[in-house]
Structures are given as structure tokens and as C-alpha cells.
Amino acid sequence: MPPVKLENNPRKWLPGRKEHIKQRMKDRKLQARDADLIKAFFNSDGEPPLVPDLAEAPAGWHKYLTHQLLICGESNQWKGNYILRN
Secondary structure, three states, X not given: OOOEEOOOOXXXXXXXXXXXXXXXXXXOOOOHHHHHHHHHHHOHHHOOOEEOOOOOOOOOEXXXXXXXXXXXXXXXXXXXXXEOOO
């Protein structure tokens, strides 16, 4: 299956997803530079990034934005972020 475009419009996210993401960012103490990296990833080249669909990645996908910042999702939906700091 071909990759799908990551949904970067919060109005089209699944119910409760925006609140879930905001809580994860708060819990993981996301810093401004991390938020900027995520924003740049979502808006790269003016198009949403391509991510694997459920057939290609049934357990979900992940993308390292830096060696310490990881985002993950399922199909075209962003599920969360992880900060890998000591």
C-alpha cells in the first residue's frame, strides 16, 4: 500500500486526540524547540508528511525528529510524542 498523508489539521483528528496530544506534551515537558521541530515536520514543504498506512505498519509508525525527540502514530493519525532525555 502507498503511504498516506499525515493529518495535520487538528479539526479533523479523532475525537479527544487534540487533548491527548496536549496532555502528553505537558506530561513530557516538551520544550519550545521540540514544539518547533514537530511543527516543521507537520508542515514540511507545505504538504503533510507521508507516513505508513495500517496495512504497512499495523502496530503503528514512529519518526525520530532528533536523537531525543520521537513522535508516533497509526496510519494518518498522530498519537503522541516522547522525549528521550537523561
